[in-house]
Amino acid sequence: MAAPDPSTVFPLAGYERLCFLKNVVDHPRITVGDYTYYDDFDDVANFERRVRYLFDFMGDHLHVGKFCMIASGVEFIMNGANHLAEAVSAYPFAVFGGDWAGAMAGKTYPRRAIFT
Numbered sequence: 001m002a003a004p005d006p007s008t009v010f011p012l013a014g015y016e017r018l019c020f021l022k023n024v025v026d027h028p029r030i031t032v033g034d035y036t037y038y039d040d041f042d043d044v045a046n047f048e049r050r051v052r053y054l055f056d057f058m059g060d061h062l063h064v065g066k067f068c069m070i071a072s073g074v075e076f077i078m079n080g081a082n083h084l085a086e087a088v089s090a091y092p093f094a095v096f097g098g099d100w101a102g103a104m105a106g107k108t109y110p111r112r113a114i115f116t
Contacts, residue, residue, distance in 0.1 A: 053080030
């Protein structure tokens with residue numbers, strides 16, 4: 001029996017709630033390995049909406065390896081969800097730019113571990 005083609009969007013004939021995710025993701029900061037599948041009760045196009053707080057200014061990148069399984073409802077919380085913890089305020093003034101652009105100079109956002 002031949003292995004399924006990793007470029008197939010829906011590897012199970014007649015079952016369109018499970019996809020090989022690499023062929024559905026379009027976001028430049030999300031990469032997915034071959035044969036990783038995603039199952040969504042509603043629509044496989046929902047995956048990118050489940051990657052929360054993936055802001056360009058944070059420089060984050062979500063890497064999902066080969067042969068992973070992602071269930072419906074799973075959410076990925078990226079570093080953009082973090083706020084400063086060692087400042088007068090946790091409010092992200094600099095994110096809004098303008099006169100506030102330098103409000104957090106010298107401060108860094110907390111970073112989480114990278115899992116690949």
